Amino acid sequence: MKKDEMHTAHETHEEMKMTHNMDDHSMEDHNHSMHDHSHGHAMEGMDHSMHMGNFKKKFWLSLILAIPIIFLSPMMGVDLPFQFTFPGSDWVVLVLASILFFYGGQPFLSGAKMELQQKAPAMMTLISMGITVAYVYSLYAFVVNHISPHQHTMDFFWELATLIVIMLLGHWLEMNAISNAGDALDKMAALLPDTVRKLSAAGEEVEIPMNEVKEQDHLIVRSGDKIPADGKILSGSTSVDESMVTGESKMVMKQKGDTVIGGAINGSGTLEIEVTGVGESGYLSKVMQLVQQAQSDKSKLESLSDKVARWLFYIALAVGLGSFVLWLIVTGDLSMAFERMVTVFIIACPHALGLAIPLVIARSTSIAARHGLLIKNRNAMEQTENLRYVLLDKTGTLTEGKFTVSGLELFNNTYDKTEVLKYIGALEAGANHPLALGIMNYLESQQIAPYKAESLQSLSGIGLVGTVNSKQVKIINEKEVSRLSLHVEENRKEKYLQQGNTLSYLIIEDELIALLALGDKIKPQAKAFITELKKQEIIPVMLTGDNRTAATAVAEYLGIDEFYSELLPENKEEKIKEYLSKNEKVMMVGDGINDAPSLARATIGVAIGAGTDVAIDSADVVLADSDPMDIIRFLDLAKQTRRKMVQNLWWGAGYNIFAIPLAAGILAPIGFILNPAVGAVLMSLSTIIVASNAMTLRVKGE
Template sequence: MKKKLKLNIKGMHCRSCEVVTKEELAALPGVSDINVSFQKQLAVLTLDQSKNSLTEVIEAVKRAGYEALQEESVGTEANKSTAGAKVTRSSVPVKIESRVEAQGRVFLNDHGEPFFDGKISKFQKSEYQQSFGNGEVKNFMSKLSGSLDNAPLFNPLPSQDNVLSNKPDQIPAKKSQIPEISTPAETPDIRKRVSLSLSGMHCSSCAQLIERSLKKVDGVSSANVNFAAEKALVDFDSNQATVENLIKAVENSGYKASQIDQKDTEFETRKRQEETRMLFSKFISSLILSLPLLYFMLFDFFPGAIGKLFFNPYVGVLSFILSTPVQFVLGYGFYKGMWSALRMKTFNMDSLIAIGTSAAYFYSAFNYLSYFSLTGTLLGPVIEKIPELYFETSAFLITFVLLGKWLELRAKGKTSDAIKKLMGLQPKTARVIRNGNTVDIPLDQVVKGDILLVRPGEKIPVDGKIIRGSSSVDESMITGESIPVEKNSGDNVVGATINKMGSFEFEATRVGSETTLAQIIRLIEEAQGSKAPIQAFADRISAWFVPAVIIIAIGTFLVWYLIFGASLSFALMAFTAVIVIACPCALGLATPTALMVGTGKGAEHGILIKGGEPLEKICRITTIIFDKTGTLTNGKPIVTDIESYTETGEAQILEIAASLEKSSEHPLAEAIVGFAREKDMLMKNVENFKAIPGHGVTGTIKGETYYMGNRKLMTDVAKVELGQLHDKLIRLENMGKTAMLLADKNQILGAIAVADTVKETSREAIDQLKKRNIEVYMITGDNERTAQAIADQVGITNILAEVLPEDKANEVKKLQDKKQIVAMVGDGINDAPALAQADLGIAMGSGTDVAMETGGIVIVKNDLRDVVTAINLSHDTMSKIKQNMFFALFYNIVGIPVAARAFAFMGLVLKPELAGLAMALSSISVVTNSLTLKYFRPGKRNYLSLIAPLAMLILFSIIFGGFAKISSSMAFE
């Protein structure tokens, strides 16, 4: 009898945890259809109860080092007595320079090198405390400052005892097999990250206010609020805080928040459309109420205006009636925002608008009521207006601000077009085969294990593996390659790619937030929600900007009224103009809008930039180090030569070598094993297999110990001499081939030469980097002659050869010690320590196996020209950010003195309502300038982006001058 089981598994932190657990379960008889997700902490499998039991399944999970609970019985007494027993992961205490103490497990990665999977339990000043997995090892490594002398997990020659292979049959069944293992009680990973959608923000000060409120919540370790994206990214301890606590903190600050539902891909679009409609409605309502006030204002400039004599006595009462709802109903949001800021003991843009409009409105209301108390009538004198009323100033000020906010919101919506395009790639429904029937269901109802049918021309709904049929699939949305890829039974397919030819059935392996597309979208969203280091400059200015403006406005009023003896109305209008023209909005939008467009544009070209810091850093790189295998080369080596140096035949050498290498996943090993399989050779059973990183492998076949690897393995481990073979090896290496030697305990039996081909685009990419005056290095574990042959093909003169994996980070550090800003480009697994040590790690990904957890930048298409594209995109984006900051600062530096009427002696003044419109236009200009990045194309100049800043500067100067001219003609004393 077969039964579907769901197990909650605690303690998994990364893909490696997922693999280890799955392999342990797969080794059990009667267990099939296994799907393990470390994100969901869940395993789904089918159990044949006639061959195995639930207890054995849970024990298998325990052997992998995790805690398992059957989902249906979580929390029950029966479950507590069987599956609920607390288990802990095996851990290796690590101390480094007395600063770090870590506990975890050491595994062999795909290249036979050790990597660490565990958690740091102590760090100096508690600077870094969190659990992490293989993907996050680079963060751990970066904290070690390159000192790894006492770390057993990075021993160049780890023994079989202290390294756990990632093979099921090599993972110790008992913890006692690992020496010096401590097993402290481990608590489940309680760190959570949540994205909140925010509404009600009007400027960067609002974002800072929300950020401070979130950080005050107990258990929140970090909070990052993006004003342009209207999102908050919060990391918190789920034992101390909940999402509801976070939302409440935002609401207590005077804003609205809701958790983003990853399944609802159209939520943000709907929210943005709703906000845009609401803001447009407010603007239209305010405009309708304000237009009559504009008509009344024209009476002062056109003596023969139609209706002037009739309406003049009614101007006061009508202005009061029309402006009041504008001030307190349509402008209510500004008062609400100001009150929220005051409660947090700060000021924001709402404060400026509320203070400015209130000054004009209440001054006018005071004069109007004073007139009423003196005359006893609400109407003005016959054919005359009541003097000193400026209701139109407050009404138009709010109208223009609402107009500016509506235009700004529309422009900001375009900055996230990249995510919208990616979301639009997903089909809405999927065709699922259930109980023999084919039914169409909504995409979010697809679960792992479902069998789906895809017909020609249709989009593949989710990630999966083909079980019947074949076709060609357009994977250009992931890889950028326009040529369809042939797919047959057993091949993986990616959700949102397009089926071109035949029909096929496939089993869903990753659904919802686990699909490749969903992970790319998540990566972009987090990148767009992050802050670039340059943003700190804008934040510092914004922090004191509003209080400084209020002080300047008060000073302006006092100087004009008390020192220069101007009229109260003149001084008050100067005060109001200063208040409303100065706004931190433009400064707050300068960085995030450019960052959003830049990261989105990168994603369109297969460059996943993980935040503002990598984007800012890559354009400052002075040195780039490329790993050889899989980065400069295709990473698919082939066997070119087999040489025998004894009576052992070439076929036997290949047979022994392939048997040894079948347990290794190194690319060179795969080449040898693949070549042997092409020859239909049967692999022999190998005992005592051991992978020695940077050297090779060793094992016993039928009682005879063999060694397969490089010269160092022969001389240091096998203890055999090369003798006259040295010249033969040099001959092979000079042709760019890697010679791997096979030896027994007595002598070297033969050699197998393997060669890798250089990528077609490598030379072009290197040449372009050199044109940018960037020093280019190649780093490899190969000998110097083989490395030189490859380097010559791609045009690299700086070669770091015969470097062991654990020494790559030291080579990076040597360059950093020379004051170089270093980027490391590698596959993201073998090069993790070096990627971490480098100022910027660039991981080469591939289609469905994007190394999203390694490196600050991921190159999806495995095309080195994209490294150059990333540098160019970074340069353009940083230029935009600096231009935007210039616009924001220039606007305020010029606008505030004009608004303060410092040039009134030249006849240059600025009416408050026009000052408000100028303020809105400044924010729009910043967003528009950022949007020109959308026209970025690899290898081509973005002329619109180059021309835009100058064009906007000229246009803004003309508009600003026009406003000042209009205001001067309307000046009053």
């Protein structure tokens, strides 16, 4: 099917309804129930803190509070050259530090409470442990120093202030990174206009708000305007830029009868369109829903990072307490022992680890959406590793799926060609598969009006049957002709088969009447696609319901060595099972309802050309365009995404292999001791590196 014909095929996609609230840049005015660009599991430990306060605001106010503390209190008990004191300055420090602890530390304390309630202590708990222990011990030191001035106890107000400010800065930068990762969704949300020109019943143009547009409304779209909703062109012709919606960079020609996508940019012509999809039924809305759904799902690598983060918490807790006891025994210095414990807690905060995978996924799904690749299942990205086979449904994937009548052969003189076409048209008029569309387009071009059919039924994997002019009429395929032992002279069909045509046979009252040949053009990108798959050492396998001669012609032209012909829908699924039984990873690519079982069965199911509702439901990946090269782009993006995931896992957790022992003081014998402030810097630096690394993800050609 044509791509633009598919965009309105999935009107009711219930499983993709929104489950999140809308944020400030939602599309309420456009009648879209878009939720805020949830960062999914990435922010499980801190989503609530985003609602409790703006990190940017908290950072700047906390910095203002921290500056006097930094100038008025010593670092690790050592007065720095720029520091000074005056009578009562310690009270100023206490008050400012207390405000800073409860205000700046609030997101972390609230996050820790939630993590502990869920019995899943992680990054927020570690941060909270660090700042709480630092604050409480500093209060103790303040009291001791005022009660017994001669017995000075070191406080950690300086470390508390710098730690909170640095962690807030890190979180603010991470929030920006996450927001940037989903920028494609924001841009999509801005694609639709605020007002539209509606054609009234009297034929007058009336400007109305976008949220008042309903299906079946007639709208006027002028040159350069954004197309406000999915629709069918009633009059006019133009070229349309759909690149932001589908990823297809070239202008697409449109004329009367064609469909257009909401969000595309109209070219030079003026159009009158009938709205077929608006709000949640619109294609643009579904694209955004698919992207958001993918961003909120959890991948296997992300589940691994969750487990690592949890173990890291327990390791940090054990090492921190262990180092406290050991340093206290060795030095007898409570402040020194306490400092080691706090440093371990700070440096082990797994915040970078918690963001390692979700940031890459958010960036990856946004990039994919811009290029017409809609990732429904995150694990599809990871499953591409060691992918061995790509099974391809021929029609609509390797071929255009736009059939044209290339020949008609009559087997008796009872009916002439026109009447035969009227009988065929009677059965095909109500069908919407590519063969039917090709036949009906041909009848329209020949100005042949088909008969009317009654009791029409579809015969799975065979054809159609119905009653026409009180006669039982069937249209069947080559395989059914063989099963019924109907004789067809080889020379009457061979010339069509050699050209890769699909043959349909007309049966009237159990008598073979005619043969209809339909040709399907191979997509211009198909050969390059097969070549590229082979370069990546992935074996292409073609599946088709066509006869073997037709299948062989296509396979030989494209360079496909493995192919299976004359398959029913259930046969395709069986082939998937066969390859899976070899413990091989299998991708299935198809575009129709018949492909749905195979798409669901495969390791990775890819619906091409937007497909049908059922195909989309069954697929892990949906390609908005019908270009098979998009599969190569998906494989490339998946490879790069996985590489970034692994890199981020090492950045987010691997550095702790060295950092935690340093924080515990393993190099103290040679005079190297890591203080809490440096630990906070290292922790924040790791999260910034993880975020920056995720944002460098690109696809070829970007």
